[in-house]
Amino acid sequence: MSNLRSLIFALCLSIGTCLSLAAADDMPANAEPLSLARAIELALAKNFSIQVEGYDAAIASARVTESLGKFDPVLSGAYTTSGNRNPLLTFDPTSGDRNTTYDTADSYDVGVSGLLPWGLTYRLGASTTNARGTFNGYADNYDSFAGFSGTQPLLRDFGFGPTLASIRIARTNRAISEWQYRQTVIDVITGVTYAYHDLNFAYAALRTATRSRDLAAGLLDENEKRFKVGSMSEYDVTAARSRVAGREEDLLSAERQVRNAENFLKQLISDDRTPALLGRRLALEPPAPAPIVVVDAAADFRVALEKRPDYQQAKLSLRRSDLNSRLQRNQLLPRVDLVGSYGYNGLDADRSASRRQVEDKDYRSYSWGVVVSVPLTFTTERGRYRAAKLQQRQAATSLEQVEQAIVVSVGNAAGQIETAQKRISANREARELAQATLDAEVKRLRVGQSSTFFVAQQQELLSIAEVREAAAMSDYHKALAEYDRQLGLTLEKLNVTLDTPK
Incomplete structure (x- = not known):
């Protein structure tokens, strides 16, 4: 009889596990299939942040046309x-x-x-x-x-410098806006990558919560059967029922996290502004295994200086300040026409x-x-020139600040990749050991050497290990995306070509 009860218990556990895994793999019936590449494609076409920043770039381009109009003949x-x-x-x-x-x-x-251009x-x-x-x-x-x-x-106002200053500044502003547009696209793509893997992790956590709940339910069912035949105390049944209730709460929380992660991803990849957006469900394609990469932050620092939009914007801001400083210096001269x-x-x-x-x-x-x-004091002109020189120094200091920030951010991003790789290995081992421990505890329970409490405890430890492993995998994907963003290589890695906004 004892062997029969043990067999029934093992079957319940195995059946519960299979059912939970099958249910976890099933996406909602109305789910929309979505790969990461498709999500990025949708974001490029529909994301509002990209559209808004595109207007700024187009406006800056129109300002260049406006500045060129100073040379238009007037009839x-x-x-x-x-x-x-x-x-x-x-x-x-x-x-x-x-x-x-x-x-x-x-x-x-x-x-x-x-x-005319010379004044x-x-x-x-x-x-x-x-x-x-x-x-x-x-x-x-x-x-x-x-x-x-x-x-x-x-x-x-003599010569090409003062006359063309407004045009050169407008062109510099246009270049700054184009780099800012590029930065926005990179940020959105990185955000989509983050949100995609966060949703994938939320689904993994949901699968684990479902499996944990089903295991606890299977254990409760077996305990109730054993209690009826007098081979288990009422305390064990009550403890198992408490575990089921706790796992049910965890399952509800995991389901809510999935919906929240879904909504955040949909906000990035859709231009829908109706409540129907909230009703759409997403079925993610399993992400491809992330490659194991070895990064060198020191060597990649020069790449970041060349590719990062924020550094290019800082350089252009310094150039703009220099143009304005030279213009204001010219305004210190008397007017002789x-x-x-x-x-x-x-x-x-x-x-x-x-x-x-x-x-x-x-x-x-x-x-x-x-x-x-000849102004008698040049007070206005001297004040403007002094302010322009200070703005020039400020822009130079900001450029140095950005350069230092790049050193730190690239180093931190490289460190995140290395840490995530180690976390994957450590959590995989922890999950395998937790599974082995649970299996051993179930065997001990079969022969009467363990209790419901210890089996439930090992189930919970296995769930925690599974979630941590899934989190490490998700964080590793995000760390790779972040490193590309810090180097300014996101668009090149994905073969994304940007058209200059009109």
């Missing part, structure tokens, strides 16, 4: 009319009223103006003014001019004749000169 035209009534010092001898004069004028003007502002245009009044018996008097005028700075004009005049009672004189270039007109403007 302008104007028509004005004016009239004046002016008093004279003489009086009408008949009425005694003060004599007055009248004059009117109609002006037409058209021209093209703009800025010259120019205007090419033509104008005609018809002035008439009492001074000429109200006869038409068309005064025409066509020619060129310009102002060339000689000190402040060379001004001049050259063209041709026409004057006739007939408008067409006046314009023909301009076309025939019979009456030349020119002027040139120098305009000097």
Whole structure:
């Protein structure tokens, strides 16, 4: 009878184990199959963080176009009319009223103006003014001019540097935004990798919790049967029932962790904004075994300096500060401008004749000169230059700070890989030993040398060992993804090509 009871107990344990493993492998009926590669593909297409950062990069590109517009020629035209009534010092001898004069004028003007890269502002245009009044018996008097005028700075705002500074800064900002966009994509892909393996671990923990609950239930069933035949005390039955209740709570918690991990992953890979998102279930494809890699943080440090977006952004920020510093230094100079004009005049009672004189270039007109403007204190300019120099030093210090942070983060990421590898080995051995111990304890129970308490205790230790091994495997996958992120190699490893946002 004792051997029969032992056989029944062993069958219950084995059947419970098989059922739990089979149930654990079954995904929800409405689950959506998902591989890590597919999850990353969905994130690249639908993740909101990537989309938002893409707008910033596109806006920075539009700012470059805006800055180039400073060199666009401007076509302008104007028509004005004016009239004046002016008093004279003489009086009408008949009425005694003060004599007055009248004059009117109609002006037409058209021209093209703009800025050239070395700082010259120019205007090419033509104008005609018809002035008439009492001074000429109200006869038409068309005064025409066509020619060129310009102002060339000689000190402040002279040359390509000050004129092109805003464009160069805008292009630097665009490059910074493109690197930031790249950083966001890397972060999202790494986050998806983390979330995928976290969900995979949550499923593993659920399987373990289910198996642990089923083992405890099998033990309770066997204890109840043995209690009925008088071969076990009521205490053992109560203890087994308490274990089942505790494992049931663990199972509910594991199920909640699966749903939470699912929702987090779905948030990264979907643009669904309806409650239907919460109802979707994911069936993960088993991740491929992670390769055993040997990393060298010291050797990979140079790779990180070349590939990491945050370091490239810091270098570009330093360049931007340098451009601004040079611009503000130029603004400390006094303004000395060379001004001049050259063209041709026409004057006739007939408008067409006046314009023909301009076309025939019979009456030349020119002027040139120098305009000097010197602030007495340069207070504003000195303040701006000092602030620009401080910003330049700040950017240089920030670059050094980022470089130091890269040293630490790459070293830490390498350490995580090494630790995770050791944890996998240690937890695998611990799980195998826990399984062997449980098997031995079950054998002792069969021959009456153990108790329900010790079997349940070994079941719990086995569950803990299984969860730890699954956690170590998940952490190792995440450590590899983190190391690629710290080196800036995530996109290259996955063969992801980014298009510049438009």
